Amino acid sequence: MTASGARPPLPTNPVLQELGGYPLAAFQDMARAMRAQPEVVYDFSIGDPVEPTPAFIRQALIDAVPAVSQYPTAAGLPELRAAIAGWVHRRFGVTVDPDTEVLPSAGSKEAIFHTPLALLDAAGSRRHAIWGSPGYQPYERGALFAGGASDRVDLRAETGWLLDLAELDIDRLDRAFIAWLNYPHNPTGATATASYLADQVAVARRHGVVLGSDECYIDVYPPQGPQPPSVLDVADGRLDGLLVYFSLSKRSGMTGYRCGAVVGDPTLIAQQRIMRPNIGTGSPEFVQLAAAAAWAEDGHAADRRRIFQAKREVMLDFCASRGLVVSGSEATFYLWAQVPGGDDRAYAETLLEHRIIVSPGSAFGPSGRGWIRLALVPDLEGCRRAAAVWGAAIDAGELPT
Ligand SMILES: Cc1ncc(COP(=O)(O)O)c(C=O)c1O
Structure with a gap:
């Protein structure tokens, strides 16, 4: 109590105040209410597909549940690290050491969010995380919560939603501790070329900036290809300064299992290994064994690609038939469409009235304004029906054209 008898304010992290709530909380509330209703909704808003996790992965999990399950280690099971290194070799033709270059x-x-804790000297001169907007929020938020600062780069359709480090002032590079890339990209589905990635690796190395490449969608692309490249493809077998983030969530339909991997510079991986036992984020070992089974098998990822492609074609055809301009959308399970009239929020709200939920682009940052993101989550028939309902709303003059 203070002298006046009033209760003193309880402590709070000012970063929470700065971040505020979700930018489109009211929209989210409406979407949530709609999902809770019994009528059908066409939900293209959440990047969490509903195709079942392959049976062999579920069985691997069941088989691995022991009578006594003890704490997992930060380094993870050797069989899981070997399976991740095996996938890296099959997918990119790159050999990595499972003991020192895989985590x-x-x-x-969580790996993205926690990474700054091992890299950032909050009292030093390199406190900034460079990241592209529209983009995934943990790049910025991980830096802020660790005592660092955010350096947002606004991405544009005209440059393919690519974040070009070479275009930044040298001061910006010199005050950064990490630069994040994310290709294939959420929310736009844009992909990068190998030569672009090679340029980014070179700039980051020249300036002593760690390059964090979030490649969680690297195995989600149209089956006819091309396969999106990784920074591992262009690093000349040298991992220095690189941290590459992979995930089973999208590749194997395992969002609920929480399984990913960081591959990269052994010095940086060693730092993460020292830092991470302080958090306690290791996946349970029976989950790790299911993950090992998933990384060791590629057929199911190819099956998923075919499913997403069928849905992609339905929605791309719809956009083309209605003159909706699509940008990026080359890989991932997202389509990124420009909203006629430019008001993404109003457009998404009108679609909501027709029980179609899409994400307004401004939810992903100011440069997402004027766009909407469709996650290809409804099944094929759901996509067809949604397209029919959407088209009828356009015909009825309820949506701008
Ligand atoms: C760009 C990007 N990175 C990382 C993630 C996190 O995926 P997970 O933690 O499921 O591996 C997501 C999830 O949607 C994402 O879109």
Whole structure:
């Protein structure tokens, strides 16, 4: 109590105040209410597909549940690290040392968010995290919660939603401790070329900036290809300064399992290994064994690609037939469409009235304004029906064209 008898304010982290709530909380509330109703909703808003996790992965989990389950280690099970290294070799033709260059994580989100804790000297001169907007929030938030600062780069359709480090002032590079890339990209589905990635690796190395490449969608692309490249493809077998983030969430339909991996510079991986036991984020070992089974098998990822492609074609055809301009949308399970009239929020709200839920682009940052993101989550028939309902709303003049 203070002298006046009033209760003193309880402590709070000012970062929470700065972040505020979700930018489109009211929209989210409406969408949530709609999902709770018994009538059908066409929900393209959440990047969490509903295709079942392959049976062999579920069985691997069941088989691995022991009578006594003890604490997992931060380094993860050797069989899981070997399976991740095996996938890296099959997918990219790159050999990585499972003991020193691979770190399992509980999904890629927590690994991304926690990374600054091992890299950032909050009292030093390199406190900034460079990241592209529209983009995934943990790049910024992980830096802020660790005592660092955010350096947002606004991405544009005209440059393919690519974050080009070479275009930044040298001061910005010199005050950064990490630069985040994310190709294939959420929310736009844009992909990068190998030569673009090579340029980014070179700039980051020249300036001593760690390059964090979030490649959680690297195995989600149209089956006819091309396969999106990784920074591992262009690093000349040298991992220095690189941390690459992978995930089973999208590749294997395992969002609920929380399984990811960080592959990269052994010095940086060693730092993460020292830091991470302080958090306690290791996945349970029976989950790690299911993850090992998933990383060791590629057929199911190919099956998922075919499913997403069928849905992608339905929605791309719809957009083309209605003159909706699509940008990016080359990989991931997202389509990124420009909203006629430019008011993404109003457009999404009108779609809500027709029980179609899409994400307004401004939810992903100011440069997402004027766009909407469709996550290809409804099944094929759901996509077809949603397209019919959406088209009828356009015909009825309820949506701008
Ligand atoms: C760009 C990006 N990175 C990382 C993640 C986190 O995925 P997970 O933690 O499930 O591996 C997501 C999830 O949607 C994402 O979109």
